[in-house]
Amino acid sequence: MTLSTSGTRLTAKGMATRARIVDAASDLMLERGVARTTIEDIQETAGVSASQLYHYFTDKNDLVLAVIDHQSDLVLGIHQESLDRLDSFAALEVWRDKVIDVVRATHCAGGCPLGSLASDLAETDPIARARLARAFGLWEELLRVGLAAMRERGELRPDTPTDDLALAMLAGLQGGLLLSQIRRDTQPIEVAIDTAIAHLRTMRP
Amino acid sequence: MTLSTSGTRLTAKGMATRARIVDAASDLMLERGVARTTIEDIQETAGVSASQLYHYFTDKNDLVLAVIDHQSDLVLGIHQESLDRLDSFAALEVWRDKVIDVVRATHCAGGCPLGSLASDLAETDPIARARLARAFGLWEELLRVGLAAMRERGELRPDTPTDDLALAMLAGLQGGLLLSQIRRDTQPIEVAIDTAIAHLRTMRP
DNA sequence: GAAAAAATGGAGTGTCAACTCCAAAACTGG
DNA sequence: CCAGTTTTGGAGTTGACACTCCATTTTTTC
Numbered sequence: 001m002t003l004s005t006s007g008t009r010l011t012a013k014g015m016a017t018r019a020r021i022v023d024a025a026s027d028l029m030l031e032r033g034v035a036r037t038t039i040e041d042i043q044e045t046a047g048v049s050a051s052q053l054y055h056y057f058t059d060k061n062d063l064v065l066a067v068i069d070h071q072s073d074l075v076l077g078i079h080q081e082s083l084d085r086l087d088s089f090a091a092l093e094v095w096r097d098k099v100i101d102v103v104r105a106t107h108c109a110g111g112c113p114l115g116s117l118a119s120d121l122a123e124t125d126p127i128a129r130a131r132l133a134r135a136f137g138l139w140e141e142l143l144r145v146g147l148a149a150m151r152e153r154g155e156l157r158p159d160t161p162t163d164d165l166a167l168a169m170l171a172g173l174q175g176g177l178l179l180s181q182i183r184r185d186t187q188p189i190e191v192a193i194d195t196a197i198a199h200l201r202t203m204r205p
Numbered sequence: 206m207t208l209s210t211s212g213t214r215l216t217a218k219g220m221a222t223r224a225r226i227v228d229a230a231s232d233l234m235l236e237r238g239v240a241r242t243t244i245e246d247i248q249e250t251a252g253v254s255a256s257q258l259y260h261y262f263t264d265k266n267d268l269v270l271a272v273i274d275h276q277s278d279l280v281l282g283i284h285q286e287s288l289d290r291l292d293s294f295a296a297l298e299v300w301r302d303k304v305i306d307v308v309r310a311t312h313c314a315g316g317c318p319l320g321s322l323a324s325d326l327a328e329t330d331p332i333a334r335a336r337l338a339r340a341f342g343l344w345e346e347l348l349r350v351g352l353a354a355m356r357e358r359g360e361l362r363p364d365t366p367t368d369d370l371a372l373a374m375l376a377g378l379q380g381g382l383l384l385s386q387i388r389r390d391t392q393p394i395e396v397a398i399d400t401a402i403a404h405l406r407t408m409r410p
Numbered sequence: 411g412a413a414a415a416a417a418t419g420g421a422g423t424g425t426c427a428a429c430t431c432c433a434a435a436a437c438t439g440g
Numbered sequence: 441c442c443a444g445t446t447t448t449g450g451a452g453t454t455g456a457c458a459c460t461c462c463a464t465t466t467t468t469t470c
Contacts, residue, residue: 168400175380
């Protein structure tokens with residue numbers, strides 16, 4: 001999974017410390033962005049010393065990559081769970097509700113963890129950009145496979161362009177999350193997903 | 206328009222200098238984000254001294270607000286021009302091509318100026334968030350009015366939920382721009398807009 | 411054309427943030 | 441239980457960055 005730290009073997013305790021650091025960094029970077037999150041903030045939140053942090057990560061950049069991997073695992077995990085057996089419109093609605101519950105739970109703060117990191121790092125860190133592109137590729141694939149399965153099951157017409165719809169759905173999701181974040185209102189993400197599903201409904205046989 | 210600097214009257218020369226500063230700051234902040242853009246960078250790019258910068262803006266935050274206003278004017282200007290007489294699907298396609306030309310011209314770098322600022326500032330600067338929310342509101346309104354006009358003209362069925370479609374379109378646009386930015390490929394934004402238009406086409410009388 | 415206001419130059423200042431270093435404590439494997 | 445390895449503590453150090461200050465030049469106003 002994580003290929004950043006190599007060479008030194010990690011004790012159970014060490015793994016726990018490392019995880020605490022990544023957790024703290026993930027939370028803070030989602031809230032404030034990468035550049036505004038200081039190493040000292042992370043130290044305090046995670047309850048570790050400077051030497052510990054630099055024992056597990058070569059520098060802040062290295063930590064950022066670990067945060068990307070961590071958030072990718074979390075986000076893709078949530079969506080994989082819901083989309084794995086995407087075989088009906090009912091299942092799609094369950095996914096929809098789950099996404100919106102998450103947004104509501106955070107009161108629209110932070111936006112999408114991957115989207116925020118992407119916007120933050122796209123132009124300043126090529127390695128981070130590539131890794132985020134990969135994560136979004138996997139996410140898109142999840143939607144692609146799900147919609148293709150729906151088509152196979154006869155829920156959608158055979159000529160439905162599921163690949164395009166999957167990409168458009170991901171775009172709508174990202175944009176909806178961003179708009180919900182700045183408006184502090186779940187309406188945009190709700191409308192974005194519902195409209196995507198409505199479009200899908202026009203493609204039933 | 207700009208309500209940040211008040212009290213002192215501006216000479217023509219002063220206005221030019223101020224504009225040079227805002228232009229430079231806008232470019233740099235779009236490329237690197239707000240926190241990674243230093244005052245010194247802006248000074249060099251704009252060709253001004255520190256005292257000039259602090260003569261026109263009380264602090265970096267104040268400059269950020271000016272950048273938001275500037276980018277809002279630019280972005281909304283571009284879209285207003287295209288959407289003003291949105292009375293047919295042909296006009297919608299013209300708008301689509303224009304948007305994608307802009308993205309292609311920048312080689313997908315930077316993403317949407319407003320979207321990037323929004324993601325950057327949403328959680329750290331409440332005033333900036335409010336102002337960006339307002340800009341997105343105006344943008345949404347542009348689309349709302351355009352689609353409503355299309356419906357009035359009989360291009361769309363009377364029961365078409367143009368308000369929802371406008372919001373979903375803006376979301377798809379934002380998400381598509383973000384995905385195009387991290388993939389360095391215009392495909393996501395193209396598919397996002399085209400899918401939105403395709404959905405609209407299903408609503409013709 | 412002179413007083414007032416605005417625009418500019420550029421050196422300086424205090425703070426903060428990333429990263430280093432050396433030593434000590436805790437743990438692991440044989 | 442001991443040698444080697446991993447983990448931890450915490451006080452520096454270096455550089456960068458936002459912002460200040462005061463003097464000087466340019467422009468406006470009457």
